Amino acid sequence: xxxxxxxxxxxxxxxxxxxxxxxxxxxxxxxxxxxxxxxxxxxxxxxxxxxxxxxxxxxxxxxxxxxxxxxxxxxxxxxxxxxxxxxxxxxxxxxxxxxxxxxxxxxxxxxxxxxxxxxxxxxxxxxxxxxxxxxxxxxxxxxxxxxxxxxxxxxxxxxxxxxxxxxxxxxxxxxxxxxxxxxxxxxxxxxxxxxxxxxxxxxxxxxxxxxxxxxxxxxxxxxxxxxxxxxxxxxxxxxxxxx
Ligand code: G3P
Ligand code: MG
Numbered sequence: 001x002x003x004x005x006x007x008x009x010x011x012x013x014x015x016x017x018x019x020x021x022x023x024x025x026x027x028x029x030x031x032x033x034x035x036x037x038x039x040x041x042x043x044x045x046x047x048x049x050x051x052x053x054x055x056x057x058x059x060x061x062x063x064x065x066x067x068x069x070x071x072x073x074x075x076x077x078x079x080x081x082x083x084x085x086x087x088x089x090x091x092x093x094x095x096x097x098x099x100x101x102x103x104x105x106x107x108x109x110x111x112x113x114x115x116x117x118x119x120x121x122x123x124x125x126x127x128x129x130x131x132x133x134x135x136x137x138x139x140x141x142x143x144x145x146x147x148x149x150x151x152x153x154x155x156x157x158x159x160x161x162x163x164x165x166x167x168x169x170x171x172x173x174x175x176x177x178x179x180x181x182x183x184x185x186x187x188x189x190x191x192x193x194x195x196x197x198x199x200x201x202x203x204x205x206x207x208x209x210x211x212x213x214x215x216x217x218x219x220x221x222x223x224x225x226x227x228x229x230x231x232x233x234x235x236x237x238x239x240x241x242x243x
Pocket of ligand 2: 037038
């Protein structure tokens with residue numbers, strides 16, 4: 001059984017707000033969403049921050065990248081102006097700030113561990129360690145997911161009690177082995193490549209099944225009819241939080 005919310009705001013507020021910011025999560029809340037997916041990577045000094053791209057240039061201005069910049073500098077960066085002037089001044093949040101925001105507002109988290117290439121082990125270990133410190137006993141834990149098998153294995157070693165989901169664009173033939181090794185609760189996959197037959201096999205094996213990124217109610221209804229438990233969306237304006 002899937003104990004988590006069914007519909008999750010992708011990168012905070014989907015396409016309605018600058019991704020991976022607290023302003024995006026507030027936008028999700030304003031649309032009735034109490035479940036969020038966001039991306040976490042490590043600064044040069046090993047502090048987890050919310051960011052999708054390893055290199056600057058898209059959501060934050062400038063040259064360089066996350067793995068070669070100190071957290072103090074990253075947290076001052078404007079992550080809102082690229083999206084619209086009305087979001088100018090929205091900062092890159094630390095993972096700790098994001099978790100506190102979610103805790104204050106009762107938002108459940110799918111934490112995507114997004115290592116800069118080459119930092120898989122460290123990112124998995126640190127995000128798990130920090131998560132363990134941030135989450136009080138009895139609170140609903142986040143769900144980790146990652147395209148990096150290595151990062152998830154390290155997260156498992158560091159904080160085995162925090163559940164894990166294997167995130168994969170196209171489901172490989174050895175998906176059962178991967179999920180078993182990770183002791184994962186779910187498989188997260190691209191809705192584009194999922195078939196009804198694969199969905200049925202994954203559910204029959206007892207795993208949760210989550211899709212990214214589902215942007216129409218029609219497609220959401222179709223994959224849910226296949227047995228998909230949950231999905232994230234960029235269209236929090238089109239798909240109701242209680243879909
Ligand atoms: O976690 C689902 C989805 O966010 C994975 O892709 O590139 O949007 O982080 P991406
Ligand atoms: Mg993501």
